[in-house]
Amino acid sequence: MGETAAKPEIRNISWMAAWAGLACCLVSKESIRYTALWTFELKSPALMIAILAFIVAGFLGMALAWTKRKTALWKSGPLVFGLAFVSFAGTAVHVLEEGGMLAPDWLSFLAKVAAEASLLLLVVYAQYLLQFSWSERLSVFVWGIIGAGAWQIVLIAVSVDLARWLVAIAALLSAGLLVVSRRSFAQRPPTVEAETADQHSSAKGARSSMAIPKNKAASTESNQTGTALLAWPRLSLRDALLSPKSFSGYVATIFLVSIVLMGAYSQWRTQQDGQLVSMLVQASSGFGFMLTALVVSLLGRSVRDKSLLYVCQTIVLPVALGALYIGTAFQGPGVSLSVILFDAAYSAILFVIWLSPDVFDRNDSFIVVWAGFLAYKLGWFAGVLTTASLAHTTAWWLGNVVVVSAFLCLVVQCSAFVVGNLRPGNAQGQPQADSSGARVSLEQVCGRLSERFGLTAREQDVLLLLAKGRTASYIARDLVVSEPTVRTHMSHIYRKMDVASHQQLLDTVEQATRQASGSEPGNNPGPTS
Numbered sequence: 001m002g003e004t005a006a007k008p009e010i011r012n013i014s015w016m017a018a019w020a021g022l023a024c025c026l027v028s029k030e031s032i033r034y035t036a037l038w039t040f041e042l043k044s045p046a047l048m049i050a051i052l053a054f055i056v057a058g059f060l061g062m063a064l065a066w067t068k069r070k071t072a073l074w075k076s077g078p079l080v081f082g083l084a085f086v087s088f089a090g091t092a093v094h095v096l097e098e099g100g101m102l103a104p105d106w107l108s109f110l111a112k113v114a115a116e117a118s119l120l121l122l123v124v125y126a127q128y129l130l131q132f133s134w135s136e137r138l139s140v141f142v143w144g145i146i147g148a149g150a151w152q153i154v155l156i157a158v159s160v161d162l163a164r165w166l167v168a169i170a171a172l173l174s175a176g177l178l179v180v181s182r183r184s185f186a187q188r189p190p191t192v193e194a195e196t197a198d199q200h201s202s203a204k205g206a207r208s209s210m211a212i213p214k215n216k217a218a219s220t221e222s223n224q225t226g227t228a229l230l231a232w233p234r235l236s237l238r239d240a241l242l243s244p245k246s247f248s249g250y251v252a253t254i255f256l257v258s259i260v261l262m263g264a265y266s267q268w269r270t271q272q273d274g275q276l277v278s279m280l281v282q283a284s285s286g287f288g289f290m291l292t293a294l295v296v297s298l299l300g301r302s303v304r305d306k307s308l309l310y311v312c313q314t315i316v317l318p319v320a321l322g323a324l325y326i327g328t329a330f331q332g333p334g335v336s337l338s339v340i341l342f343d344a345a346y347s348a349i350l351f352v353i354w355l356s357p358d359v360f361d362r363n364d365s366f367i368v369v370w371a372g373f374l375a376y377k378l379g380w381f382a383g384v385l386t387t388a389s390l391a392h393t394t395a396w397w398l399g400n401v402v403v404v405s406a407f408l409c410l411v412v413q414c415s416a417f418v419v420g421n422l423r424p425g426n427a428q429g430q431p432q433a434d435s436s437g438a439r440v441s442l443e444q445v446c447g448r449l450s451e452r453f454g455l456t457a458r459e460q461d462v463l464l465l466l467a468k469g470r471t472a473s474y475i476a477r478d479l480v481v482s483e484p485t486v487r488t489h490m491s492h493i494y495r496k497m498d499v500a501s502h503q504q505l506l507d508t509v510e511q512a513t514r515q516a517s518g519s520e521p522g523n524n525p526g527p528t529s
Helices: 002-029 045-067 077-098 105-114 117-129 134-157 160-168 170-185 197-203 237-242 247-271 276-299 305-329 332-358 362-389 398-422 442-453 457-467 472-479 483-497 502-517
Strands: none
Touching: 002 077, 002 117, 002 134, 002 170, 045 105, 045 117, 045 362, 077 105, 077 117, 077 160, 077 170, 117 134, 117 170, 117 332, 117 362, 134 160, 134 276, 134 332, 160 170, 237 247, 247 332, 247 362, 247 398, 276 332, 305 332, 332 362, 362 398, 442 457, 442 483, 442 502, 457 472, 457 483, 457 502, 472 483, 483 502
16 A cells, blocks of 8 residues: 555656656756846857857767767766756856956857756756657646746746746756656656657567667668668658658757747847836747646647647747747847747647657657757757848848748748648548559458457457557557556557557558558558468
């Protein structure tokens, strides 16, 4: 009885520490948006390049550590607290300078670069939260966004000096809360949905090779050596512009929207006055964060992973366009209206990155998140450099060209997305037609897969519902069994079909449907000897 009662408490500690730490991490990362605390400083091209080089170097180091399977980044205390301290040190120098300290130019330069370490810490958080189930991860991110937005609003009511130091120590608080959360999480029983790559390898320790992602455009396989390299998703220019649902389209959306958002940012950054306008801008920024989190939370009750991601991916363009227009049309206090839209679109971009592992292959989950954050930072660099840093040079026109080009590419991409959804046969679970007009039902495909992989009758029932996108709790209610029983069936299905996630299972069903309908070459997914 004591053990049973302790599990909800452990779960709550892990969940609460995770979202509170994420909120602190976002506060540290977005400290520049706290316009009521310090005056805006235009970044020089040299500083922009230094920041980008620092971030890219950090990202490449993380990717290298991940692909070599050395360790999960969030398990490394020195890395977590090292990034937090570097971010704190950079922000602390900025706070001291605002207080009147005269720092050498080189120190001020390095401090601005070091403060960007909070983005690397956010990537570590993203990898850690992949341990959670989809619903928990969405909940953590919603509350983290709400907490970060609320922090922006609350800091307006305290003294400026106190507020600045609270922002500075946010990174350290974030690191501490991550440690608390991961220790509590370690005491929780594992779930099927919360598997990660290192858990996959330990669970498959008796196997001679690691599973290769089944992403059609990204994976290669080698059975000669008995081992497999981590397949990195392939980038395609055509997919980036015409297929928003592809990995290339996902990266391109984030990159292009970031450029458009920076165009809006360049409109209101010069409106700060250190008084009323700056306070309104900061409050509007926090409100924009919270508004998007609440909307996504409501959507998450009715749609799941893929659908929610595509909704976020689609709405950011009109919201970003609205921010760009209002930022241009209004002056003074009215510009705060564009900030609401600006941060709403930015929050949606963060949701897209956070939810992306459930759409793409889970074996590449960290790489997918990593690529999303890198695309965001590259878009930030291109947008700020052209619309702000070069605005007073002979290349002043470049910013308009870059923003307009990014906007037009997004229009093409969104048009392709809408047209693609209007085509018949795209709904999940719908039968597909072959060249002769015959249709293969989802039930038939799941029956053939069950026969091929030796699934029991009950596992076949669970497989059919999983193929329709149902959750474990829904399946439990539909089949009138307990949720742990459903998760046991899911575990058996995953093991027998050699998949590591719900998305891989859907990919297998989709491929089997195409083969059965004759639209893709390959062996019929019937019984095998």
